[in-house]
Amino acid sequence: MPPSKWDDESEESSEEESVDVPVARRKFADEEDSDDVADNWEEEEDSEVEREKAAKAAAAKAKADAEAAVNKKSKAQRIEEHREANRRKRAEEEGEESSDEDEATRRARLRQSEQDSDLKHAQDLFAEAALEPKSRAKPNKAVIIEDKANPGQTIDLSQLPLFKPATKTQFDALSATLVPLLTAASSKPHYALWLPTFVKQIAAELPSAEIKKAASALTALSNEKMKEEKAQEKGGKKSKAAKTKSSLAATRDMGRGIADTTSYDDGLGDDDFM
Numbered sequence: 001m002p003p004s005k006w007d008d009e010s011e012e013s014s015e016e017e018s019v020d021v022p023v024a025r026r027k028f029a030d031e032e033d034s035d036d037v038a039d040n041w042e043e044e045e046d047s048e049v050e051r052e053k054a055a056k057a058a059a060a061k062a063k064a065d066a067e068a069a070v071n072k073k074s075k076a077q078r079i080e081e082h083r084e085a086n087r088r089k090r091a092e093e094e095g096e097e098s099s100d101e102d103e104a105t106r107r108a109r110l111r112q113s114e115q116d117s118d119l120k121h122a123q124d125l126f127a128e129a130a131l132e133p134k135s136r137a138k139p140n141k142a143v144i145i146e147d148k149a150n151p152g153q154t155i156d157l158s159q160l161p162l163f164k165p166a167t168k169t170q171f172d173a174l175s176a177t178l179v180p181l182l183t184a185a186s187s188k189p190h191y192a193l194w195l196p197t198f199v200k201q202i203a204a205e206l207p208s209a210e211i212k213k214a215a216s217a218l219t220a221l222s223n224e225k226m227k228e229e230k231a232q233e234k235g236g237k238k239s240k241a242a243k244t245k246s247s248l249a250a251t252r253d254m255g256r257g258i259a260d261t262t263s264y265d266d267g268l269g270d271d272d273f274m
Helices: 005-018 035-074 075-096 103-132 168-183 189-204 207-254
Strands: 144-146 154-156
Touching: 035 168
Parallel strands: none
Antiparallel strands: 144 154
């Protein structure tokens, strides 16, 4: 039996319902647009650059602080640190060396190595001192005197090489010049009063330890002079006592009538009675 009209309509309705209709997909909350992802990527790159810059700045600051700390250390501290570093280095080298080296050779090698290291470090320190600004050196004060040979002309003694000593030989030359000039006035009444003030003034810039050494030298000189003076006093007393004894003996002989009268002509010439 042919299908009824109702059956045809039912089939057509089923086909129409089975047609797929595209459905708009909703975006999940954790998904991002492509534009947002690009922005975030650029921000991350910028953050990485900033972190690198900050790290470099921190490293530079740490280096500068370390250099400043080293510069603040005294020369003695730097020498001690340098020696300690050399000791550690030698200890590491000893561990790597052969055990066949005897103790005496090892000690000699270490001693020579330490001397070489100290010498090198001392040279470095002196080189640093030579590079320091010369303005730190205390200049000589001008000492102006009038040139008697040329009236109206003056001489600045502070500019003479003699008064700019730097070595032991130069200081010896200065002493050889000044000592005779000053001691020539030692017999004057005011010399002994002037000398303590003079010594105090020329030693005023020295450390206390150096002043103590100078005072010890003066004390030793004082003790030597005291011994000489006592020896002279004893010699004078003996001479006076001997002279007195001779006079007494002559007096006794005259009293006894046994004085030697034959020697009156000794040492007398014809002109003595003229």
